[in-house]
Amino acid sequence: MTYSSLLFIYIFLPLSLIIYLAVPKKLKDTVLYLESLIFCGFMGLRLAAFMMMYCFLNYTAGLLIYRISPKLKSIPLAAGILFDVLMLISFRHSYFAYLHGFTKLSEAVFPVGISLFTLSAIGYLTDIYKGNSKADKNFIRFSLYLMMFPRLIIGTIVSYDTFVHILRKRRFNIAEIGSGLICFIKGLAKKVIIADSLFVLNSAVKSTPLSELSAAGAWLGIIAYILCLYFTLSGFADMSCGLCRCFGFRFPNSFNHPLFGTKIRVFVTGWHIQVLQWFRKYITSPLSSMTDNAYLSKLVFVMVWTLVGIWYSFNTGGALWGMLMGIAVLMENKLNNQKRAKPNGIIYTIMSITFIMIFLSQESISTGLKYLGVMFGGNGNLADSSAAYLLKYYIVILLIAVYASTDLFRNTTARIKDMRFGKIISVVTPVAVTALLIICTALMSYSGQSDTMIIRL
Amino acid sequence: MKIAEKITAFAVMTIITTASAATLFNSGFYKGDKITFKKLAEGGFTRTISEKTADSFPFSKELRSVAAEIGAKAGEPVVNRVYISEDRLLYANEYDISSADRCAAAVNAFSSSYDGAVYFTAVPTSTGIYGDSLPSYLLPVTEKQLTEEVHNKLNSNIRRIDAYTILKNLSENYIYYRSDTKWTSYGAYCVYRTVIQKLGFIPVPYDKYAIRHVTDSYRGNLYSRTGYMESREDILDIYEYDDGTEIISCTGTDSQGLSREISLYDTEAANSANPYSLYLGESMEFIEIRTTVNNEKSLLVIGDETADCFIPFLTKHYSRIDIVSADNFGEIIDNYTNKSEYEQTLFILGMEHISEKYRGE
Numbered sequence: 001m002t003y004s005s006l007l008f009i010y011i012f013l014p015l016s017l018i019i020y021l022a023v024p025k026k027l028k029d030t031v032l033y034l035e036s037l038i039f040c041g042f043m044g045l046r047l048a049a050f051m052m053m054y055c056f057l058n059y060t061a062g063l064l065i066y067r068i069s070p071k072l073k074s075i076p077l078a079a080g081i082l083f084d085v086l087m088l089i090s091f092r093h094s095y096f097a098y099l100h101g102f103t104k105l106s107e108a109v110f111p112v113g114i115s116l117f118t119l120s121a122i123g124y125l126t127d128i129y130k131g132n133s134k135a136d137k138n139f140i141r142f143s144l145y146l147m148m149f150p151r152l153i154i155g156t157i158v159s160y161d162t163f164v165h166i167l168r169k170r171r172f173n174i175a176e177i178g179s180g181l182i183c184f185i186k187g188l189a190k191k192v193i194i195a196d197s198l199f200v201l202n203s204a205v206k207s208t209p210l211s212e213l214s215a216a217g218a219w220l221g222i223i224a225y226i227l228c229l230y231f232t233l234s235g236f237a238d239m240s241c242g243l244c245r246c247f248g249f250r251f252p253n254s255f256n257h258p259l260f261g262t263k264i265r266v267f268v269t270g271w272h273i274q275v276l277q278w279f280r281k282y283i284t285s286p287l288s289s290m291t292d293n294a295y296l297s298k299l300v301f302v303m304v305w306t307l308v309g310i311w312y313s314f315n316t317g318g319a320l321w322g323m324l325m326g327i328a329v330l331m332e333n334k335l336n337n338q339k340r341a342k343p344n345g346i347i348y349t350i351m352s353i354t355f356i357m358i359f360l361s362q363e364s365i366s367t368g369l370k371y372l373g374v375m376f377g378g379n380g381n382l383a384d385s386s387a388a389y390l391l392k393y394y395i396v397i398l399l400i401a402v403y404a405s406t407d408l409f410r411n412t413t414a415r416i417k418d419m420r421f422g423k424i425i426s427v428v429t430p431v432a433v434t435a436l437l438i439i440c441t442a443l444m445s446y447s448g449q450s451d452t453m454i455i456r457l
Numbered sequence: 458m459k460i461a462e463k464i465t466a467f468a469v470m471t472i473i474t475t476a477s478a479a480t481l482f483n484s485g486f487y488k489g490d491k492i493t494f495k496k497l498a499e500g501g502f503t504r505t506i507s508e509k510t511a512d513s514f515p516f517s518k519e520l521r522s523v524a525a526e527i528g529a530k531a532g533e534p535v536v537n538r539v540y541i542s543e544d545r546l547l548y549a550n551e552y553d554i555s556s557a558d559r560c561a562a563a564v565n566a567f568s569s570s571y572d573g574a575v576y577f578t579a580v581p582t583s584t585g586i587y588g589d590s591l592p593s594y595l596l597p598v599t600e601k602q603l604t605e606e607v608h609n610k611l612n613s614n615i616r617r618i619d620a621y622t623i624l625k626n627l628s629e630n631y632i633y634y635r636s637d638t639k640w641t642s643y644g645a646y647c648v649y650r651t652v653i654q655k656l657g658f659i660p661v662p663y664d665k666y667a668i669r670h671v672t673d674s675y676r677g678n679l680y681s682r683t684g685y686m687e688s689r690e691d692i693l694d695i696y697e698y699d700d701g702t703e704i705i706s707c708t709g710t711d712s713q714g715l716s717r718e719i720s721l722y723d724t725e726a727a728n729s730a731n732p733y734s735l736y737l738g739e740s741m742e743f744i745e746i747r748t749t750v751n752n753e754k755s756l757l758v759i760g761d762e763t764a765d766c767f768i769p770f771l772t773k774h775y776s777r778i779d780i781v782s783a784d785n786f787g788e789i790i791d792n793y794t795n796k797s798e799y800e801q802t803l804f805i806l807g808m809e810h811i812s813e814k815y816r817g818e
Contacts, residue, residue, distance in 0.1 A: 001503050006510045010477045014470070042506075045498045175459045178466030185469070197532055207594040389592050393533035429461040430468045437469060438520075439527065441476075445520040446537045446682075447504075448511030 001042035002112070003153055003184075003239040004191045005449030006441065012039065016149075017246060021172065029167070032148060032247065033140045039149035043112070055143040057083060058121045062142070065128045066135035073129060080125045088118040092314045092456070112456075113152045115311060119278050120146055124160045126282055133161050141167065150243035154236035156251040157274040170248035180245030185433050185440070187238025190231045192440040192450045194404065197397045198228035199452045204390055210370055211379060216387035218375040220394070222354055225361040227401040229455060230259060233272065257407040262345025264332050264352055268325070275311075279304050302326035312455065313360055317368050321360035328352055479515040486513035521684030529685060536683045540584075540591050545635035546679035546688050547584045549595035552603050552812050559815035561610030564804055567759075567787070568615050571796055576655060577611060577804040578618035578648065579604045580640060580763045583633040585808055586624050600808045607811065618655055620648045634691040637677020638809060639733070642668075642694045642766045649770040656756070656801060658774045666696045671735055672727045693735055695722045695769075702773060703749045709741035710793065719744070721769045736765035737780075743793045744780040748772050755779070757799040759786045763807030783810055 001008050016035040023031050041048040061080030065073045091114050124145065127133035136142045145163050148155075158166070205213070205221030213221075237254035244251045258270030268276065287300045302323055309322020358375075359368040370378070403409070417425060444450050480486055486509055496502040511517060528536035540547040568575045584591070585600030601621055608617045624632055624644060632644030640648075650660040675691040709719040719738040726734040737744065740762070755777040758764060764780065771778055779799070781789050783806055790796050 001507075005507050006480075006514060007503070007507050010473055010480060010514070011510060014473050014477045041497075042503050174466050175462040177470070178462030178464070181469045182462065182465055200533065200535070204592065204594040207597060386592060386594070390533075397532055426461040426464065430464040433465050434468050434472065437472065439523070441514075442520040442523040442527070445511055445514065445517055445524055448507030448509075448514075449504075 001039060002449060002451055003236065003243070004188055004440075004444065005451070006444055007042075007448060009188075009441075012042075013243070013246075017177075020247060028170075029138075029140050029144060033143055036144065036147050036149040036152070039152065040147065051147050052143075054087065054117075054121075055146050056139070058125065058146065059136075059139055059142045061125055062128050062135040063137070065125060077125055077129045081122050084118045084121045084125075088114055089314075113154065116154065116157055116275070117146045117152070119157055119275065120160075123157070123278060123282055127159060127161075133159070136160070136164070148244075150247055150249070151240045151251060153240060154233055154254075155240035155244070156237065156254050157278055158251065166249050166251060169250070172248045176248065177246050180242045180247075182242070182429065182433050183245060184239050184242025185437050187235045187240070187242060188440045189436045190235030190238060190404070192443050193436075194397065194401050195228050195231035195235055196443070196450050196452055197394070198224045198231065198401060201390060201394045201397075202228055208386065210367065210374060212381075213374050213379060214381040214384040214387050215375055215377045215379070216383035217390070218371060220387060220390055222358055222361060222371070222375070223398065224394070226259070226354060226357050227398070227405065229357075229360075230255070230405055231401065232453060232455065257405065257410075259350065259353070259405045260346050260402075261349050262342055264325075264328050264349055267349060267353055268329055276308065279308055279311075283307065298330055301330060305329075309360065315363050316365050317359045317362040320365050320368065321356055324356045324359065328356060476515055480510055480513050483513035483515075486510070518684055522686050525683045525685035526687075528683075529687070535595065536685065538595075539679050539683045539685075540588075540595065541683070541685055541688070542587075542590060544689075545583060545587060545633070546683060546685065547588055547591060548582065548638050548679055548682070549588075549591060550582070550584065550809065550812055552596075552598040552600070552808075553816050554598050554603060554606055556812055556815035557603055557606035558610055560806070560811045561607050563787075563815070564615060565610075565612045567796075567802070568612055571802065573757075573796075573800045573802055575615045575802050575804070576618060576652070577607075577615050578620045578652060578806075579607055579811060580620050580648070580805060580807045581624060582638040582808050583640075584638070585621060586628050586633060603808060603811065616655060618648070618652050620651075623648050623651055631692075634675065634677045636675070636680040636688045636691055637733070638679060639677070639763060639807070640766070641691075642696055645767040646696065646770060649767060652803070653771070653774060656774070656803070661698055661700070661770070661773055665700075666698045669695050669697065671695055671722075671724055672732060675727075675732050677733070693727055693732060695724070695735070698773060700773060701749075704772060705747040705749060706745070707747075708745045709738060710743040711740070712742050721746075721772065733762075733765075737768060740782070741780075742782045742784075742789050744768075746772060746778040746780070748776055748778075750774065750776045752776055755799045755801075757781065757790075757794075757796060757802040758805060759783050759802065760805040761807050761810035763810065764805040767805060784814065 001012065003009075016038075020028060020031050020035065037048050037052070040051045058080055061076045061083075064076035065080075068076070124133070124142075128135050141164070142160075144167070145160055201224040202221055205217050205224065208217060234255035241251050241253055252274070254273055254275070256270035256273065258267045261267055261270065284301060284304045287304070288297045291297060291300075303326075305326025306319050306322040309318040309320065309325070312318050313321070355372065358371050359365065362368040362371055413425065440450075496505075514520070525536045525541070528534065529541045534541040535549065538549045538551075540549055564575070564577055581600045581604065584596070585604075588596055588599070604619075604621050608619075611617060624640070624647065627644075627647050630643065630647075631641055632647060633640050646663065646666075653660045671693045673690060673692045675693045676688070677691060680688050704721065707719050707721060708716055710716045719741070721737060723735055723738045726732060726738065731739070734740075746768070750773065752775070754775045756771065756775045756779075758768065758771070758778060758780045760767075760780060761783045768778065768780060779794055781793075783804075796802070
């Protein structure tokens with residue numbers, strides 16, 4: 001089950017929310033845990049069992065690290081991290097496809113969010129090891145940290161202490177639920193209306209053999225890929241944030257309009273914010289602190305970015321994407337401190353990101369390089385009827401996607417509020433949100449869900 | 458802003474809870490495939506429940522119509538893999554070229570243990586005839602390619618009838634429904650003229666038939682798939698020719714083994730939920746037709762739903778026609794008849810059937 005399905009929105013969500021709100025405060029965590037188990041159970045009982053086992057092993061590792069003598073605590077830490085990483089690789093790398101046979105899960109079954117809750121689990125164990133955090137004795141609360149269903153699919157990663165703080169500060173009122181629903185439906189619209197259309201455009205380009213692709217087609221394909229990736233990830237992140245808010249939890253947003261900044265750094269600081277912060281906190285900083293050599297620090301920086309690329313894609317193309325991103329950020333820091341005019345900066349950023357993203361979009365480095373060649377007319381074919389056809393039908397959604405990925409809408413809304421036209425917002429918001437919900441429902445009414453994913457995290 | 462959030466919460470939760478209640482109280486939600494423990498364990502049921510939710514959802518038909526309108530007007534006119542063109546709806550089926558091997562192997566296996574003459578015709582869908590305008594990414598394998606591949610793989614003793622070329626040459630005529638993948642009775646008649654000559658008969662001329670429009674408001678399987686209200690309605694025809702011969706009996710046996718009398722044209726079905734069952738009624742495993750044609754000729758037809766509107770044309774030439782569902786024809790023949798009793802066997806398979814039945818794992 002995914003957030004973008006009629007089953008979730010119209011059956012699971014209202015029932016789980018009503019039950020959650022109805023039970024006394026002391027039972028809320030238990031109810032949320034049971035609901036999360038049922039949510040996982042919809043993807044297979046074996047998967048729910050796997051999640052319980054995963055939580056239990058990390059919970060036990062956390063307690064061991066916390067309780068045993070400092071000399072030995074590196075053993076449960078290493079075992080816990082090894083287990084988490086092995087599970088991540090096993091489910092995400094195609095080489096380990098046999099695991100599906102072993103667990104008897106169908107090929108389609110994938111522990112959604114494993115890439116993110118693996119980071120959460122490793123962060124938790126590391127924080128206890130370093131003494132920054134205490135191991136939690138409450139198994140249910142710890143399990144919620146890893147598998148709470150409102151944040152399971154591409155939700156926000158926070159440290160365990162922050163999570164507990166958010167849990168304690170939960171608040172319930174109708175405005176909070178409304179705010180959560182607005183955020184959820186905004187994310188749903190991003191996924192169902194924009195990302196799904198762009199997914200079709202990207203698939204249409206991908207279905208043409210690379211040797212027959214025109215330059216215009218290749219440009220359309222990569223633009224569709226970048227926007228689809230952004231709207232899929234930020235759409236699910238918004239849905240997750242919105243759901244959490246409906247259940248009383250306020251988690252920070254994961255994306256902050258990264259695509260049309262004036263520097264690559266703007267992209268880096270606004271893209272999957274907490275994931276990149278996690279890599280910085282748990283890998284870059286510890287490794288960099290081990291050396292005073294500036295070159296080694298830079299090498300570590302690039303290596304960690306490479307790891308980020310692998311985390312996204314589990315292929316060589318993704319690794320090169322990460323490496324190039326790291327190099328680009330370093331080069332920008334070194335060479336381009338002068339302020340650019342805004343349009344120039346935006347063009348520079350978007351072109352840099354586009355060329356680098358090619359490698360994330362391809363399975364391997366060689367196909368990435370070939371694709372890059374095709375974009376510059378390597379096939380001797382600048383444009384063809386196929387590209388013209390796709391441009392004709394997708395230009396509107398591409399323009400909508402470009403507009404929606406900037407901060408223009410947010411700034412306009414803020415300006416209207418500043419101009420004391422708050423009443424207009426009060427009227428327009430419910431109407432717009434309801435209309436978006438109906439449109440998304442209509443678009444999902446054929447199969448009951450929108451489950452196309454350009455990337456599986 | 459708080460007021461906007463409160464109103465939104467009220468509006469959205471009202472919609473969600475109302476739709477939720479309507480879905481859960483819809484008896485259709487609980488019908489269909491049972492959810493077994495195995496399915497629960499392996500996770501293969503979520504898609505089924507999602508589809509059930511979509512089908513049981515209040516105003517699902519209207520919502521699909523809205524989605525189709527959005528798809529047709531706002532972007533690429535492809536909705537649920539159906540291409541919405543000005544004239545008609547076309548289904549972009551993802552054919553697997555290797556299904557040709559498996560289909561030909563099944564026909565060859567039948568032929569090798571059969572003494573009579575075997576005829577084979579693959580009937581294209583509307584996309585096969587009118588799909589040239591579709592973007593190539595939607596149709597990586599065309600029906601023409603698939604037909605040629607099946608023909609190439611058939612044993613040399615099997616006589617191929619190229620329905621594709623016949624229909625392609627007549628594409629200006631009303632040979633396919635605009636809202637369905639299947640051919641019209643006229644399309645079937647055009648192919649019948651060639652088929653019956655190959656089978657050794659002279660076809661009944663077109664002007665001998667009295668053609669009756671049973672309904673002019675038929676909306677076919679592609680309409681159901683898209684809900685696109687602006688698709689043009691179709692005409693369901695029946696072709697009648699009074700040459701003195703009559704149907705003595707027409708008995709159908711369903712998959713439960715229950716037999717009952719059926720008719721070539723069940724005109725009451727035109728107003729039912731499945732108007733296409735006008736032709737030979739609801740789906741049957743085995744149909745026996747006996748006529749007053751005095752030639753003692755017998756024909757075994759192995760076909761799918763595509764053959765239904767084609768069969769009535771054959772009844773003017775044979776005293777005995779038995780029709781076996783192509784779904785599991787070997788087993789059905791063993792259960793109900795003996796293939797050595799027939800001098801001729803005609804395979805008449807739609808491309809959708811070939812694609813679905815013989816698709817690789």
